[in-house]
Amino acid sequence: MPDDLKTPPGKGRPVGPGGIPDRLEGAASASRPASPAPSAPTASSLHAASLAPASPLPPAPPLPAALESPGGPDWRRPLLVALLVLMVGAALGAAAFAAEQRAFVWRPAVEARASGGWTVTGSAGLRPSSPALAADHLVWSQGARTCVLDLESGDTHVVGAATPGSSVWPSAAGDRYVAWIEVPRGSGAGSLWVYDLDGGRRQRFAVGRAAASPAVCDDLVAWYGRSPDGTPRVEAIDMRSGRCAVLVEDPGIEEPVLGADGGVAWVTRSERGPAVVVRDLAAQTQTTVALAASGTTVDELRLAGHTLLWSIASGSDTRVVTFDLDTRATSVVARGLITAAATDGREVIWAEGGSPSGEGVVRGRSLAGGAEYEVGVAVAPPTSLAVGSGWVAWTFDDGGTTYLETSPLRR
Amino acid sequence: MSLPTTDERAGPVKLARRRYVPPPLGPFGRRVLLTLLVALCVLNVADFALTRYSLWLGFATESNSVMDFFFRRSDVAAAVFKLGVVTGGAVALWVLRRYRAALIGAVFLAAVFAAVVTYQALWIVSL
Numbered sequence: 009m010p011d012d013l014k015t016p017p018g019k020g021r022p023v024g025p026g027g028i029p030d031r032l033e034g035a036a037s038a039s040r041p042a043s044p045a046p047s048a049p050t051a052s053s054l055h056a057a058s059l060a061p062a063s064p065l066p067p068a069p070p071l072p073a074a075l076e077s078p079g080g081p082d083w084r085r086p087l088l089v090a091l092l093v094l095m096v097g098a099a100l101g102a103a104a105f106a107a108e109q110r111a112f113v114w115r116p117a118v119e120a121r122a123s124g125g126w127t128v129t130g131s132a133g134l135r136p137s138s139p140a141l142a143a144d145h146l147v148w149s150q151g152a153r154t155c156v157l158d159l160e161s162g163d164t165h166v167v168g169a170a171t172p173g174s175s176v177w178p179s180a181a182g183d184r185y186v187a188w189i190e191v192p193r194g195s196g197a198g199s200l201w202v203y204d205l206d207g208g209r210r211q212r213f214a215v216g217r218a219a220a221s222p223a224v225c226d227d228l229v230a231w232y233g234r235s236p237d238g239t240p241r242v243e244a245i246d247m248r249s250g251r252c253a254v255l256v257e258d259p260g261i262e263e264p265v266l267g268a269d270g271g272v273a274w275v276t277r278s279e280r281g282p283a284v285v286v287r288d289l290a291a292q293t294q295t296t297v298a299l300a301a302s303g304t305t306v307d308e309l310r311l312a313g314h315t316l317l318w319s320i321a322s323g324s325d326t327r328v329v330t331f332d333l334d335t336r337a338t339s340v341v342a343r344g345l346i347t348a349a350a351t352d353g354r355e356v357i358w359a360e361g362g363s364p365s366g367e368g369v370v371r372g373r374s375l376a377g378g379a380e381y382e383v384g385v386a387v388a389p390p391t392s393l394a395v396g397s398g399w400v401a402w403t404f405d406d407g408g409t410t411y412l413e414t415s416p417l418r419r
Numbered sequence: 420m421s422l423p424t425t426d427e428r429a430g431p432v433k434l435a436r437r438r439y440v441p442p443p444l445g446p447f448g449r450r451v452l453l454t455l456l457v458a459l460c461v462l463n464v465a466d467f468a469l470t471r472y473s474l475w476l477g478f479a480t481e482s483n484s485v486m487d488f489f490f491r492r493s494d495v496a497a498a499v500f501k502l503g504v505v506t507g508g509a510v511a512l513w514v515l516r517r518y519r520a521a522l523i524g525a526v527f528l529a530a531v532f533a534a535v536v537t538y539q540a541l542w543i544v545s546l
Contacts, residue, residue, distance in 0.1 A: 086450035093526050094458055097533030104534065105541045165546060208546055210477035 116155050118164050121413065123384070125399070126162060128155075128412035136403055136412035141352075141396035142181035142224075143205055146414055148401075149178050154188050156203070159399055159414060167203045167210060180267060181396075182224030185247060189219050189231060202229055202247060213245060213252075221264035223272055228289065230255065230272045232265045242274050255287065266311040269353070273311050282306050284316060286333060297331050312396075313353020315375060319346060328358050330375065341373055342380070348393040348402065351375070355417065357400050361389030370402055372417065384415040441519045448522050455525040456509040462532035463505040467498060469539040478546055 116136075117129040130136050130150065137149040146157040154168030154176065170176050170190040179188035184206055191198040198219040203210045218234040230244040241257035242265055255272060266273040266284070273286040276296075286295045299306045300320050308319040314333040319326050326346040331338050342349070345362035357372040368389030373380040383400050390402035401414045444452065470486075471494060473479035481487040489497035508528075515521040 081446065081450065083450060083454075086447060086454050089451045090454035090458055090529070093455060093529050094462075094533040097530030098537040100530070101534030101537030102541060105538045105545075109545070208476060212477065 114153065114166065116150055116153075116157075116164055116166070118157060118162060120162060121415070124416050125414040126157060126159070127414075128157070130410035130412070135410040137178040138392035139394040139401040139403065139412055139414075140179055140181035140186075141394045141399050141401055141414075142186075143183045144397050144399075145181065145186075145205055146394075146399070146401055146412075147179045147181045147186050148412060149176050149188065152176055154179050154186070154201070154203075156186060156205070157414075159397070168201050177220055177222060180222045180224045180229075182226065182229075182267060184227070185224050185229060187222040187224050187229045187231075189215065189222050191217055191219065200229065200231060200245070202245075204247075211247075215243070219243075223265045223267035225267040225272055225289075226270065228272070230265050230267070232261070232263050232274070242272060244272065255289075256285075264309065266309065269313050273316070275309065284309065284311070284318075286311065286316070295333055297333075299329075308349045310349070310351050312351050315351055315353050317341075317349060317351040317356060319349050324362075328356065330356060342371070347389045348391060350393040350395045352396040355395055357383060357393055357395045357417075359386070359390035359393055359402060368402075368404060370400060370415075372400070381418075383417065384413070386413065387411075443517045444519055444522055448519070449516050452516055452522045452525050453513065455522075455529040456513055459509055459525065459529045459532055460502075460506055462529070462536050463502060465536045466532060466539065467501050469536065469543065471497075473539065473543060476543070476546065 117131065119127050119129070121127050126146070128136050128148070128150075134151040134153075140147045141159075144159050146159055148155055148157075149168075152170035152172065152174060153166050156165045156167050157163070158165075167186065168176075168179075168188060168190070171192060173193035174190050175193075177189040177191075179186050181187075184204060186203040186205060188201050189198055190201060196217070198215045198217050200213040200215045200219060200222065201210060202213070215231065216233050219231050221232045223230045227247045228244050229247060230242055233241055233243045235241055235254075235257055239257050239259055240261040242255040242261060243252065244255050245252045256274070258276070260276040260278065262275045262277050262282075264275060270290050271286055271288040273284050276283050276285055281298060281300055283296050283298045286297065287293070288295075297316055299309075299318050305321050306318050307321060308317065308328070310317040316331040316333065317328065319328050324345055325343065327340050328342040328346055328349045329338060330341055330351065341356045342358045342360075344360055347359045347361045347368065349356065349358040351357070354376070355372050355374055357370060360369045360371060363369065366388060368386040370383040370386065370390060370393070371380050372383050372395075384402075386402060386404045387406045388404040390404045392403045394401045395417065398417050399414055400417050401412065403410055403412045405411075470479070470481065471490075474481065474490065481490050486497060486501065489500045509525075512521045512525050
């Protein structure tokens with residue numbers, strides 16, 4: 009310890025164990041019975057006493073400098089003062105953080121629903137996009153921002169904020185990863201953003217300007233892109249190894265790319281009509297599924313598990329069709345004025361409109377069989393749907409405002 | 420009779436100009452200074468760790484161009500630079516401990532670092 013931090017001489021007294029002073033002032037003189045009446049010892053008398061050969065107490069050895077005061081220098085007050093300084097600084101930092109959060113940080117308007125689930129209310133220019141559900145999380149884009157809602161706790165995180173003017177492809181969600189693509193206005197490469205739901209980490213990968221339609225399949229994130237000569241292709245990155253690969257390059261590839269359990273799928277268009285090619289990445293096999301005859305409108309294309317779902321509209325009549333990749337069986341699950349449909353590989357959910365009150369009804373049916381059931385009622389017919397992790401989410405427009413609602417899947 | 424302008428023994432008479440000299444830092448102030456400098460070094464390490472973690476999370480960018488330069492080279496280079504500069508500054512303040520300004524500087528720096536670290540910690544928690 010530096011000398012200038014020691015207690016000045018004369019301010020303390022050496023203390024032994026138990027707080028008993030090692031040496032009492034005047035002890036030497038007190039041991040002499042012939043000593044005259046007590047009086048204030050002078051420096052010379054003390055010096056003489058310490059040199060007296062007949063003294064019963066041996067002269068005390070010189071004490072270490074650090075022990076010149078009881079317990080060493082008093083550090084409590086300096087520590088308190090320093091702590092006070094640090095606390096003032098910490099309070100300023102916390103106040104700045106709170107002020108910034110209030111003034112500049114945007115958060116989506118999320119409210120709990122009385123019937124369970126959550127409602128996200130869009131605001132001017134910030135309409136919630138088509139939702140995605142995975143691993144107890146709801147993911148959606150709102151304007152340039154990508155948001156994640158924990159369906160159990162209601163905690164919301166804005167995981168992506170694109171630069172103004174950028175176009176953002178609606179996010180795709182898997183069991184662990186959420187992905188979205190941001191393409192800036194003007195020149196410049198696009199960015200593939202991947203958010204890890206487990207670790208809370210966000211990574212950015214440079215992709216081409218034509219990048220679109222991200223899809224998540226286990227640890228693989230795939231997207232639609234183009235080769236340098238403009239040929240459409242499906243590219244993917246393995247999030248575990250960080251390795252990028254071109255899965256397929258073919259002039260017939262159309263958007264979108266779909267995520268599947270253990271594989272990816274993409275849409276192709278031929279003279280016979282639209283078809284979906286599903287590639288099993290483990291087995292390296294491909295399955296081509298013809299969706300409909302040429303000239304037919306195919307919508308709501310979804311792939312989950314080993315089930316491919318799409319809807320075919322014909323006038324006001326819409327059919328929701330599923331295809332089992334294992335059994336290659338096709339079945340019509342629902343029919344009517346259907347405005348949206350989705351599947352998670354176990355359940356098929358669809359939204360029906362056309363009721364006299366103008367409401368939309370969300371219904372479901374298990375792919376394993378059984379009767380259809382009602383999931384919920386929306387103020388207006390939903391325009392998009394998602395199902396997964398035991399939850400259903402849908403968006404609808406009402407009075408110029410877009411709402412995104414979630415509901416637990418109750419059969 | 421003219422007034423004498425010189426002192427024959429001491430030379431020209433100089434008019435004394437009073438200048439305020441602050442009292443040197445006492446033992447108490449030096450203990451506060453030492454505590455604050457130690458806290459400053461600890462907070463600097465925390466600041467570096469939180470900054471590195473924020474960058475790893477992908478939600479932050481280094482706005483300090485000098486630190487950004489070192490972070491782009493390597494984490495070790497950034498750590499050596501950041502820890503070296505602040506530790507050197509702390510040592511310099513300790514060497515200048517007889518001046519009251521050293522304590523004022525340490526108070527300011529420790530408070531700023533405490534504010535920055537608190538802000539960063541809250542920000543990471545809010546992600």
